[in-house]
Amino acid sequence: MDNMTLIAIASIVTAGLTIALGSIGPALGEGRAVATALSSLAQQPDAATTITRTLFVGLAMIESIAIYCFVVSMILIFANPFWNHVIAQTAGK
Amino acid sequence: MRLSPDEMIFWQHGFLKLNGTIVFTWGLMLVLAVGSKLITRKLSTGLKRSRWQNLLEIVVTGIEKQIEDVGLRHPEKYIGFLGTLFLFVALASLCTVIPGYEPPTGSLSTTAALALCVFVAVPLFGIEERGLGGYLKSYVEPTVIMLPFNIISELSRTLALAVRLFGNMMSGTMILAILLTITPFIFPIAMSALGLLTGMVQAYIFSILAAVYIAAATRVRRSKPEPDTKH
Numbered sequence: 036m037d038n039m040t041l042i043a044i045a046s047i048v049t050a051g052l053t054i055a056l057g058s059i060g061p062a063l064g065e066g067r068a069v070a071t072a073l074s075s076l077a078q079q080p081d082a083a084t085t086i087t088r089t090l091f092v093g094l095a096m097i098e099s100i101a102i103y104c105f106v107v108s109m110i111l112i113f114a115n116p117f118w119n120h121v122i123a124q125t126a127g128k
Numbered sequence: 129m130r131l132s133p134d135e136m137i138f139w140q141h142g143f144l145k146l147n148g149t150i151v152f153t154w155g156l157m158l159v160l161a162v163g164s165k166l167i168t169r170k171l172s173t174g175l176k177r178s179r180w181q182n183l184l185e186i187v188v189t190g191i192e193k194q195i196e197d198v199g200l201r202h203p204e205k206y207i208g209f210l211g212t213l214f215l216f217v218a219l220a221s222l223c224t225v226i227p228g229y230e231p232p233t234g235s236l237s238t239t240a241a242l243a244l245c246v247f248v249a250v251p252l253f254g255i256e257e258r259g260l261g262g263y264l265k266s267y268v269e270p271t272v273i274m275l276p277f278n279i280i281s282e283l284s285r286t287l288a289l290a291v292r293l294f295g296n297m298m299s300g301t302m303i304l305a306i307l308l309t310i311t312p313f314i315f316p317i318a319m320s321a322l323g324l325l326t327g328m329v330q331a332y333i334f335s336i337l338a339a340v341y342i343a344a345a346t347r348v349r350r351s352k353p354e355p356d357t358k359h
Contacts, residue, residue, distance in 0.1 A: 088197070088336065095333040099288050102295030109302070 039125060042117050050111040057104025064097045132298065133230040134237065149235040156219055156232070187215075191335075198336065199343040206342060209249055213242065214335035217293065221327025224301075224320070231327070234297040236290065243290035246338045247282070254345030263345065289337060296330045 036044075072090040076083060136148030167180040177185075191211045195203040220231045232238045254263040267278045300323035307316045 085197070088194075091329065092333065092336055092340070095292065095330070095337070096288075099292045099295075102292055102299075105299060106291060106295050109298070 039121050042115075042121050046111045046115050046118060050108045053104050053111070054108040057108075058101050061097050061101040065094055068093050068097065132235040133232060134235045136230065148230055149232045149238060152220075152229060153232045153238065156216060156223070160215060160219060194336065195339055198339040200339060200346065206253065206339070209245075210335050210339050210342075213246075213338055214331050217242070217331035217334055218328055221297070221324065221331060224323060224327070230301060231297050233293055234301050236294045239290040239294040239297075242293070242334070243286045246289060246341065247286040249338070250282075250341050250345045253342045257346035266345070285337075285341065289334065293330055293334055296326055300326060 068090065072086055076086055079086075133148030133152060137145055138148070138151055139146040164184065167178075167184055171181060172178075188207070188211070191214060192203045192207055195206055195210055200206055217233055220233045223229050224231055233242075251263065254266070257263075258266070268275050269278070300319075303319055304316055304323065307319055
């Protein structure tokens with residue numbers, strides 16, 4: 036297997052694995068966060084605005100982890116430096 | 129597959145490039161500045177006011193209340209910065225309904241610039257409120273051992289602000305582009321609506337996080353708590 040094939044296989048497999056494994060954790064975390072927020076809303080409906088705002092801020096922080104994995108995945112597919120390098124090499128030969 | 133509006137070149141002269149990010153940012157600046165100038169030409173303080181003035185007042189008082197809820201006691205000092213952040217990111221996301229428009233926040237340059245603004249503004253507001261010595265002392269707040277961790281957390285949350293906004297905006301436009309090549313009208317429209325929702329949520333998150341960071345930097349320990357003036 037030459038360099039080009041190896042880099043292509045590694046990039047594709049890693050991109051898929053990154054986003055697959057990387058979205059498990061944030062999804063579970065967000066589910067727990069929303070569940071706790073709902074139960075505290077049921078206990079104290081007066082504090083609804085504070086709870087909702089804090090919930091959104093917390094969800095955004097948890098979501099960022101999934102976004103990091105997504106960005107790495109996109110870089111591997113569309114802006115892959117190793118792939119560009121090896122393409123430039125074969126084009127120059 | 130275009131990864132960001134940086135790659136849409138409108139005009140080029142040597143190494144000076146007018147790409148999509150710059151042009152759309154200028155368009156947004158024009159809309160915000162000219163729009164508010166036109167609406168605030170004749171402000172009325174009575175009960176009878178124009179609809180546009182009413183809209184602007186709703187927006188401004190809403191943002192002021194949010195800033196005060198976060199814990200910043202005099203929201204007039206911060207609403208210029210925080211309000212502009214929110215309005216810019218929200219308008220950038222809302223305008224995706226216009227065909228041919230790509231949100232400039234879908235480019236890492238724009239979001240990095242906005243995150244750098246927050247990175248500079250937090251010490252500025254902190255020093256203005258607590259003085260230079262008081263602000264620097266907050267870095268060694270629990271113990272001196274926490275100094276490197278505090279510095280690292282400052283840098284990492286700036287990076288997180290930039291990447292969070294960039295990732296959300298870019299994924300919205302990219303999913304739309306991919307879906308348009310696969311399925312016809314209905315599903316891409318649903319995804320476009322979802323993109324609008326996440327854009328507004330991200331605008332809110334960006335400004336609220338900036339407000340929380342500024343509140344943490346300007347927090348002054350008082351012996352007697354100030355009474356709540358308005359609620």
